[in-house]
Amino acid sequence: MENESKKLLLCARVGIGLLAALLVAVCVISAVLVPKTLRTLARVDETLAGIDALTGTAEDALTAANAAADSANKLLAENADAVSEAMDKFNSVDFDSLNKAIKDLADIVEPLAKVSNFFNQ
Secondary structure (H helix, E strand, C coil): CHHHHHHHHHHHHHHHHHHHHHHHHHHHHHHHHHHHHHHHHHHHHHHHHHHHHHHHHHHHHHHHHHHHHHHHHHHHHHHHHHHHHHHHHHHCCCHHHHHHHHHHHHHHHHHHHHHHHHHHC
């Protein structure tokens, strides 16, 4: 019986020793990991703040782009009739007649230029 109590006492001491070693290991690991974890969390917080700022900037840029697109659409809608009318007028020009008129004008001006040059000498 005394042998059994010595064995139980030895097992209890070994168990307590292992628990103490485990406790020391947990404390050391915690002492090393907790500060690193806190620094990492601080960096994550800074990064998230930066992302929030970028998101706000992107939203502002999208709002400005939408406003510019709306203004361009409004300008096109307001001037579509005028542009269409101008294109119709441009397409209705008879370029053959215009070229003939320019040639006729050149034929008329050429003799006048010769006369003008004659008197300027």
